[in-house]
Amino acid sequence: MDNEEIKLLLVKYITREADESEIDRIRDWVNAHPENEQYFAQLYETWQNMLYLNPEAINREKAFNNFSAVTLPPPSKYRQLVKWSKVAAVIALFGVLSVLLIKHYTQNIESVRQVSVNKGATKKMVLADGTLVWLNAGSKLNYNTDFGKKNRTVYLEGEAFFEIASGKKPIPFIVNTKNYTIRDIGTKFNLKAYPNDPFFETTVVKGEVSVEGNVNSSAREMSRIYVKPRQVLRIYYQQQNEKYTYKTDDLQGLKNLNEIQVLQVDSAKMDKYDGWKQNLLVFDGNTLEEIAKVLERRYNVKIIMDDAGLQNIKYSGSFRSVASVNKVLDLIKGNTDIDYTITDNTITITKSNN
Structure with a gap:
């Protein structure tokens, strides 16, 4: 060339x-x-x-x-x-x-529009092409005013569920995040790319998506992964030469940079990944550190743990339309050795003395 x-x-x-x-x-x-x-x-x-x-x-x-x-x-x-x-x-x-x-x-x-959702809230919106988007707490979605005419590209920071408009479209639907590009080949998928999370995650409910890694910092290679229905792709950001999980040949080029997991999920358990848009919280063996991040966004609070060992405590349970964070913590407390105090908007979790 x-x-x-x-x-x-x-x-x-x-x-x-x-x-x-x-x-x-x-x-x-x-x-x-x-x-x-x-x-x-x-x-x-x-x-x-x-x-x-x-x-x-x-x-x-x-x-x-x-x-x-x-x-x-x-x-x-x-x-x-x-x-x-x-x-x-x-x-x-x-x-x-x-x-x-x-x-x-x-x-x-000048033509960029941004939709932001504060912590403690979610938002449902319809794009110009008819695509439905649910934005989770603490998320931002950017798109141009000519969306649906010259392009169908959006920029996501945070978490969103996309239900792509039906019918054949001459312009592909693309979601850009800071590290990856997601091209829709189907209709329904969840995407999680919060800037302070140590991983990127996409879950396909129906159809198929391709996830493109633009730069591998160890090899500078561009790679593409295809995610099929009821599959979850999770990529943990890691430094070069750290341990990784290699699941499929499609991951060549990303494997030296990140730990990559591809999981097949039973349809009955999909609400763990997309239940948030129905105000449902589902934890399935999640650590208390992971749960704390979800609760901080959902209820707009700050959670502090006084013991690093607390972060690795695992918990499973589901909550629907729970209005206050202390009700969630009370249920977790009933099944784990923790206690907590709330001062203004800050929650301190400690080991239980019982």
């Missing part, structure tokens, strides 16, 4: 507009040379960070300068890798790319 072709394809890929064949061509280019991998990673990471800025607080000049600083590293970094002439050519290429990406960003930032 010549430089003009690379520029176009990289911008299309990073801005989520590339088709399957273009993605394959970019994958080949990224894997061809170490400097390609490094530059692609910098471009992608900077673009992703820009997407999660508050649109009302954008400083375009500062954003451009920051982007250029990242994508145009000092030549001394590459003296031992390539000749000066090659360095200059590559830097020139990505200088143009930075301009193209900033242009793409500034053209779209």
Whole structure:
């Protein structure tokens, strides 16, 4: 590929507009040379960070300068890798790319709509194409005002359940999160991508989705995983060379970065993953640390545990339409060795003295 072709394809890929064949061509280019991998990673990471800025607080000049600083590293970094002439050519290429990406960003930032849900609440909404979306507590959904016309792409931070509008659509439905892209090939799926959780999770109720990992920090590879009905894909974010679980050949390229779990779930237990939209809490062997995060979002409280051992206590149980967090904690307390106190909006969990 010549430089003009690379520029176009990289911008299309990073801005989520590339088709399957273009993605394959970019994958080949990224894997061809170490400097390609490094530059692609910098471009992608900077673009992703820009997407999660508050649109009302954008400083375009500062954003451009920051982007250029990242994508145009000092030549001394590459003296031992390539000749000066090659360095200059590559830097020139990505200088143009930075301009193209900033242009793409500034053209779209004014048209971004954001729907936010506070902790302690949920929200149901209908997108322009007829897709139903339930947003869980503490979540944000961004999309452009031309959604349904030129694109069907949304950006999620938090948790949401999607019921894609029926009928064949010429434009694919895509959900972007900070680390992964989800392409709908079906109709109903739950997606969990809270920024302070140590994992990404998607659960398919009906149909099928593909999950694309854009950058593997150890190999800079782009990979795709297909998740089928009643399957749960959970990816724990880990550092390179840490332990991982390798479940299927489809996970090649992500396996060195994360612990990956693919679970087949009985239809009767799906409410563990999507019951929240019916105001249902389901815990099935969850640790108290995991439960605390759910309760903090659901009831808009802060939970503190005075003993690290408490975090690993496991609990199973379900709650429907429980209005107060202390009722949930009372039930947990009845089956585990814990006690708790509430001061204003802060809950302190301690070991029981009984």
